[in-house]
Amino acid sequence: MVDKALGGAGLRGQVAGQTALCTVGQTGSGLTYCGYDISELAEKAQFEEVSFLLSRGELPTSNELSEYKAKLKSLRGLPESLKTVLENIPKDAHPMDVMRTGCSMLGNLEMENDFSEANDAIDRMVAIFPSIICYWYRFTHDGVRIETQTDDDSVGAHFLTLLHDKAPSELFAQVMNVSLILYAEHEFNASTFTGRVCASTLSDIHSCVTGAIGTLRGPLHGGANEAAMDMIESFSSADQAEDALMGMLERKDKIMGFGHAIYRESDPRNVIIKKWSEKLAAEVGDDVLYPVSVRCEEVMWREKKLFCNADFFHASAYHFMGIPTKLFTPIFVMSRVTGWTAHVKEQRANNRIIRPSADYTGPDARSYTPIESR
Numbered sequence: 001m002v003d004k005a006l007g008g009a010g011l012r013g014q015v016a017g018q019t020a021l022c023t024v025g026q027t028g029s030g031l032t033y034c035g036y037d038i039s040e041l042a043e044k045a046q047f048e049e050v051s052f053l054l055s056r057g058e059l060p061t062s063n064e065l066s067e068y069k070a071k072l073k074s075l076r077g078l079p080e081s082l083k084t085v086l087e088n089i090p091k092d093a094h095p096m097d098v099m100r101t102g103c104s105m106l107g108n109l110e111m112e113n114d115f116s117e118a119n120d121a122i123d124r125m126v127a128i129f130p131s132i133i134c135y136w137y138r139f140t141h142d143g144v145r146i147e148t149q150t151d152d153d154s155v156g157a158h159f160l161t162l163l164h165d166k167a168p169s170e171l172f173a174q175v176m177n178v179s180l181i182l183y184a185e186h187e188f189n190a191s192t193f194t195g196r197v198c199a200s201t202l203s204d205i206h207s208c209v210t211g212a213i214g215t216l217r218g219p220l221h222g223g224a225n226e227a228a229m230d231m232i233e234s235f236s237s238a239d240q241a242e243d244a245l246m247g248m249l250e251r252k253d254k255i256m257g258f259g260h261a262i263y264r265e266s267d268p269r270n271v272i273i274k275k276w277s278e279k280l281a282a283e284v285g286d287d288v289l290y291p292v293s294v295r296c297e298e299v300m301w302r303e304k305k306l307f308c309n310a311d312f313f314h315a316s317a318y319h320f321m322g323i324p325t326k327l328f329t330p331i332f333v334m335s336r337v338t339g340w341t342a343h344v345k346e347q348r349a350n351n352r353i354i355r356p357s358a359d360y361t362g363p364d365a366r367s368y369t370p371i372e373s374r
C-alpha cells in the first residue's frame with residue numbers, strides 16, 4: 001500500500017521521530033491507533049473510547065468510560081469572556097480562524113501551568129470545541145446566544161444538537177461518531193507535526209493545538225473536505241461531473257479530496273465513510289450528490305490512478321446531515337485534537353528540540369553596501 005521509494009521534497013519518506021500512537025499504511029487495513037485497526041474501531045467503538053485510548057494509552061473499562069463521558073459532559077460550558085471574544089468575531093470570518101482564536105483564548109483563561117495538567121486541558125478541549133464553533137456560528141448567523149451545556153451522550157451528538165437546536169437522529173449521531181473516529185489520528189501528518197515541533201520547545205498545550213489548527217486549515221490538508229464539497233455541488237449530474245473533471249485534469253487542476261502523501265492505492269478511511277455517505281443519501285433521498293461523488297471516484301482512478309482520501313466522501317456525508325460546508329474542517333479539529341494532544345504528550349515524554357538543518361542556496365558571502373551607494 002505504501003511506496004517504499006518515497007523520497008524528495010516535503011521531507012517525504014524521512015523518519016522524523018518515533019510514535020507508539022499510530023501506523024499509516026503498514027498493517028491491517030492500513031491504519032491503526034495504538035494497535036487497533038481503524039475498520040474495527042469505526043464499526044464497534046464510541047469516539048469517546050478512542051479519545052480515551054489516545055490520551056490514556058488503553059481502551060477504557062465500562063466504568064472508566066462512564067466517568068470519562070460524564071467529565072466531558074460537565075466541561076461543555078463556555079466562560080463568559082470566551083463568549084465575548086466569539087461574539088466579536090465577524091460572521092464572514094473563516095471558521096478555522098474561529099477555532100484557532102477560541103483555542104488560543106482558552107489557553108489564556110485556563111492555562112496549562114504544569115505538564116501534569118495536560119489530561120485536564122485535553123479533556124476540556126475535546127469537550128468545549130463543539131461549543132466554541134457552534135456558539136460563534138449560531139450567534140453570527142442566527143442571532144442567538146445558545147446554551148452549550150447539553151445533555152447529549154456523545155461529542156458528535158452534542159455538536160449536531162447545538163447546530164440544529166434539536167437532538168440528532170440515531171443515524172446522524174452514528175455517522176458523526178464514525179467520522180470523529182476516522183479523523184482522530186494519523187501519525188506525522190502536517191498539523192500533528194506542527195504540534196510536535198511546538199511541543200519540542202516545551203511550550204504549553206494550547207499553543208501546540210493552536211498551531212496545529214492553523215496547519216490543518218489549508219486545502220492541501222483538512223480544508224480539502226470543504227473544497228471537495230464546493231466541487232461536487234457544482235455538478236448537476238454524474239455525466240456532467242465526468243465532463244468537467246476531464247477538463248480539470250486536462251488543465252492540470254488539483255482535484256481536492258484525492259491523493260495522499262503516504263498512501264499509494266487507497267485510503268482505508270474512504271471505504272468506511274463512503275458506505276455511510278451512501279446510507280445517508282438513501283435516507284435523505286439524494287440522487288445527485290452521491291452518484292456524482294461515485295463518478296468522480298471512478299474517473300480519477302481510471303484517468304490518473306488517484307483515489308479518494310478521507311476527505312472526499314466526508315463532504316457529501318456532512319452535507320446530507322445538514323452541516324454547512326464552512327463547518328466541515330472545524331469538525332476535523334474536534335476529532336484530531338485527540339491525536340494532536342497525544343503526540344504532544346509523547347513528544348514531551350522523550351524530548352529533544354526539533355531543529356533540522358537546511359541546504360543553503362543563497363548568494364555567496366558579500367559585503368554590506370551602504371544605503372547611499374545602492
Ligand SMILES: CC(=O)SCCNC(=O)CCNC(=O)[C@H](O)C(C)(C)COP(=O)(O)OP(=O)(O)OC[C@H]1O[C@@H](n2cnc3c(N)ncnc32)[C@H](O)[C@@H]1OP(=O)(O)O
Nearest residue numbers: 219220221222224253254255256257258259260261309310
Ligand atoms: C486528511 C488529509 O489531509 S488527506 C489530504 C487532503 N488533501 C487533498 O485532498 C488535496 C488534494 N491532494 C493533494 O494535493 C496531494 O495529493 C497531497 C497534498 C494530499 C499529497 O501530495 P504529494 O505527496 O505531493 O502527492 P504525490 O507525490 O502523490 O503526487 C504525485 C503526482 O500526482 C499529482 N496529484 C496528486 N494529488 C492530486 C490531485 N488531488 N489532483 C490532481 N493531481 C494530483 C501531483 O500533482 C503529482 O504530479 P506531478 O508529479 O506531476 O507533480
Ligand SMILES: O=C([O-])CC(=O)C(=O)O
Nearest residue numbers: 186188189190261262310
Ligand atoms: O497523513 C496525512 O498526510 C494527511 C491525512 O490523511 C491526515 O492527517 O489525516
